[in-house]
């Protein structure tokens with residue numbers, strides 16, 4: 001599924017930030033101090049489900065989004081675990097996603 005080759009989204013099911021499978025570097029300033037901002041699930045009008053992962057560069061404030069494909073089951077499960085369709089850094093912690101373990 002699109003985006004899953006770069007993102008391990010399983011930590012989100014434990015209210016932890018998603019883990020990138022590659023090192024992410026800011027395309028504008030070159031910093032690797034990329035922080036998790038928030039994640040949001042939604043259903044597209046065509047019945048497909050998506051997870052938007054938002055990131056922010058601490059070097060230059062550039063904000064980036066990944067539109068990761070998820071299943072209908074994952075969509076409902078994440079909403080149930082989060083208690084809403086969105087989770088942010090105030091819940092999962094202010095963490096540099098390049099420094100996550102594992």
Ligand SMILES: [Zn+2]
Nearest residue numbers: 026029057060
């Ligand atoms: Zn930057």
